Amino acid sequence: MPDAFVSHPPAMVLVVVDDPAQRLIFKETLINAGYRVEEAVAGLDGLEKAQQLKPDLIALDVMMPGMDGFEACAAIRKDETLRHVPVMMVTGLEDVDSIERGFVAGATDFVTKPVNWLLLEYSVMYLLRTIRMESELRAAKEQAESVNRAKTAFIANISHELRTPLHAIIGFSEVMHAQTVGTMGDDIYRDYLEEVLNGGRNLLTMIDSIIDLAKAESGALSMQRDTVDLSSVVDSALVGLTDKARDAGVALTVDTPKRVVPIKGDEQRLRQMVAQVVSSAVKFTPEAGAVSVSLEDDADNTITIAISDTGVGMAPEEIATALSPFSQVNGSLTRPQNGAGVGLPLAATIARLHDAKLAMDSTPGLGTRVTIAFPAACRAS
Numbered sequence: 422m423p424d425a426f427v428s429h430p431p432a433m434v435l436v437v438v439d440d441p442a443q444r445l446i447f448k449e450t451l452i453n454a455g456y457r458v459e460e461a462v463a464g465l466d467g468l469e470k471a472q473q474l475k476p477d478l479i480a481l482d483v484m485m486p487g488m489d490g491f492e493a494c495a496a497i498r499k500d501e502t503l504r505h506v507p508v509m510m511v512t513g514l515e516d517v518d519s520i521e522r523g524f525v526a527g528a529t530d531f532v533t534k535p536v537n538w539l540l541l542e543y544s545v546m547y548l549l550r551t552i553r554m555e556s557e558l559r560a561a562k563e564q565a566e567s568v569n570r571a572k573t574a575f576i577a578n579i580s581h582e583l584r585t586p587l588h589a590i591i592g593f594s595e596v597m598h599a600q601t602v603g604t605m606g607d608d609i610y611r612d613y614l615e616e617v618l619n620g621g622r623n624l625l626t627m628i629d630s631i632i633d634l635a636k637a638e639s640g641a642l643s644m645q646r647d648t649v650d651l652s653s654v655v656d657s658a659l660v661g662l663t664d665k666a667r668d669a670g671v672a673l674t675v676d677t678p679k680r681v682v683p684i685k686g687d688e689q690r691l692r693q694m695v696a697q698v699v700s701s702a703v704k705f706t707p708e709a710g711a712v713s714v715s716l717e718d719d720a721d722n723t724i725t726i727a728i729s730d731t732g733v734g735m736a737p738e739e740i741a742t743a744l745s746p747f748s749q750v751n752g753s754l755t756r757p758q759n760g761a762g763v764g765l766p767l768a769a770t771i772a773r774l775h776d777a778k779l780a781m782d783s784t785p786g787l788g789t790r791v792t793i794a795f796p797a798a799c800r801a802s
Contacts, residue, residue, distance in 0.1 A: 431455050431456050431457050432456055432457065432477035432478065432549050433456070433457040433458075433459060433474065433476045433477050433478075434451050434456045434457070434458050434459070434476060434477065434478045434479070434480060434545060435458075435459045435460075435461060435467065435470060435471055435474060435476035435478070435479045435480070436448060436451070436458060436459070436460050436461070436480045437460075437461040437462075437463070437464065437466070437467030437470075437471075437479060437480065437481045437482060437485075437490075437493065438460075438462075438480070438482040438485075438511065439462055439463055439482060439485045439486065440482070443482070443511075443536075444460055444462070446536075446538060447480060447536075447541075448460060450538050450541055450542060451541070451542065451545065453542075454542035454545070454546075456542075456545065459474055459476065463485050463486065463487055463488065464481075464485050464487055464488030464489055464490060464492060464493035465487055465488045465493070467479070467481065467493055468488070468493050468496050468497060471497055471500075471503055471506070472500060472502070472503065475502060475503070475506075476506065477506070477507075477549060477552075478506065478507050478508075478509065478545060478548055478549055478552075479497065479506060479507070479508045479509070480509045480511060480532075480545075481493055481494055481508055481509065481510050481511065481528075482510075482511045482512075483510055483511065483512035483513075483514060483519070483523070484512070484513070484514075490510055490511075490512070490523075491522055491523060491526045492526075494508050494510065494523065494526040494527050494528055495526040495527060497527065498526070498527035505552065505555070505556065505559075506552075507529040507530070507548040507549070507551070507552045508527060508528050508529050508530075509528075509529060509530050509531070509532055509544065509545070509548060510523050510528040510530070510531050510532070511531075511532050511533075511534065511536065512531060512532075512533060512534065513533065513534040515533060529548060529552075530544065530548055532544060569638065583624075583628055584625065584628060587621055587624060587625050587628070588625075590617065590621045591618060591621040591622060591625065594614050594617050594618040594621060595618060597614050598611055598614040598615060598618055627763070630697070630763045630764060630767050631763050633693070633767055634746055634763045634766060634767045634770065637767070637770040637771070637774070638746070638770075642690075642770075642774070644687045644690060644774055645686075645687040645688070645689075645690075646685055646686065646687070647685070647686070647687070647688065648683050648684075648685060648801040649683070649684060649685075649686055649687075649688040649691065649801075650681045650682060650683060651682040651683070651684050651686075651691070651716060651724060651726070651795075652677040652678050652679075652680070652681065652682045652716055653681075654688055654691045654692050654695065655675065655677050655695055655714060655716050655726060656675065656677055657692055658691075658692040658693075658695035658696045658699065659673065659675055659695075659696075659699060659714065661696065662696060662699050662700060662703060665700070665703055666703045666712065669703055669704075669706070669708065670708035670709055670710075671703050671706045671708070671709075671710050671711065671712055672710070672711040672712070673699075673703065673711075673712050673713075673714075674711070674712075674713045674714070675713075675714045675715070676713070676714070676715040676716070677714075677715070677716040678716060678718075682716060682718070682724060683800065683801040683802070684724065684775075684795055684799045684800055684801055685799055685800075685801045686775045686799070687775075690771045690774070690775075691771070691775070693767075693768075693771065694767075694768045694771040694772060694793070695714075695726060695728075695768075695793075697764040697765065697767055697768040698728050698764070698765065698768045698779075698791050698793070699712065699714060699728055700764060701764050701765055702728050702729075702730040702732060702789065702791070703730075705730070705732040705733050705789075706730045706731055706732035706733075706788075707731075707732065707733070710730065710731040710732060710788075711730070711731050712728065712729070712730045712731075712732075713727075713728070713729050713730075714726070714727070714728050715727045719794075721797065722796075722797035722800065723794050723795065723796055723797060724794070724795040724799070724800070725792050725793065725794045725795070726792070726793040727790065727791070727792050727793075728790070728791045728792075729788065729789070729790045729791075730788045730789055730790075731787070731788040732788050732789060733785070733786065733788075734783045734784045734785040734786055734787050734788050734789055735781075735783040735785060735789060736783075736785055737783075739783075740781045740783060743765050743781070744765055744766055744769055744779075744781070745766060746763060746766040765791075768793075772793050775795065775799065776795070776796060776798065776799055777793055777794055777795040777796070777799065778793070778794050779791065779792070779793050780792050780794070
């Protein structure tokens with residue numbers, strides 16, 4: 422066998438075959454191919470040695486007295502430490518039922534009798550190479566999940582540290598701005614305090630959005646499934662944005678049905694979703710521009726929230742960036758804006774968790790239209 426095909430250090434193969442001649446040929450063939458070989462003479466013996474030795478591959482005869490190969494394979498798969506070890510079943514049974522039974526028991530591959538000894542080492546090499554790649558993929562997945570959990574924990578911890586002083590800043594600023602315990606003297610200080618208050622509120626909203634997005638990515642975002650009035654949700658989501666739009670010189674209009682539009686969902690999260698999209702629309706719409714919000718019942722029973730603006734717009738390739746967490750579109754038409762790039766991605770995530778779809782259509786210099794479509798299945802009776 423070429424050196425490039427030999428494992429370094431050599432892999433261990435456990436041969437579980439009751440026939441002494443077959444077992445000997447297995448052993449000599451695999452040793453000559455550069456593998457370490459251990460032997461077992463029956464199914465139960467093979468199971469015990471597998472649990473003890475933790476081999477890299479098990480060659481398991483099907484027809485053995487006592488515990489046969491199918492039973493031994495099933496028992497091996499129940500052992501958590503052996504769950505991913507490849508099992509090559511050696512059989513003279515070629516009927517489909519036997520092969521299916523072997524795969525159900527957990528076999529990785531089959532070698533039929535009479536064994537082609539020249540090809541055996543390559544079959545073993547292929548299985549070991551495949552399982553090694555699977556192991557690397559599992560390790561990479563586990564590492565990514567560990568990093569994600571660590572990131573979520575870090576964000577949660579740092580958010581607590583940031584929220585505590587922020588609540589104090591906002592609270593004292595509100596008291597001072599309202600002059601609850603006495604006048605301040607010069608009105609300019611009230612203007613300064615209003616800036617501090619607005620900055621603190623914006624920062625707290627940003628922190629909350631980052632936390633929610635991190636929770637959503639890790640599957641830990643809490644969600645309720647209640648019957649809510651989507652029309653009322655849209656109206657209430659805009660309450661806090663009216664002043665923001667007016668201060669920016671943007672006309673904000675809303676068109677929602679006067680009747681109840683019931684759907685199954687989380688009222689708080691749905692309100693947050695609408696507010697994030699509308700806030701982004703206002704932010705990127707120049708003075709004297711307009712943002713409109715509507716709730717529409719479509720012919721196919723889909724319910725659609727549509728948010729349109731006359732803002733700076735985006736090129737098609739920039740839409741994916743806008744929907745990616747912590748990414749910001751910085752085109753030539755985009756005026757500088759503060760933000761962490763979490764609003765639209767969070768809104769899209771909340772929509773997805775409600776089985777809805779958020780889509781964007783945008784043209785540079787003309788504006789953007791965001792639609793959030795709830796399929797008929799989301800309706801509540």
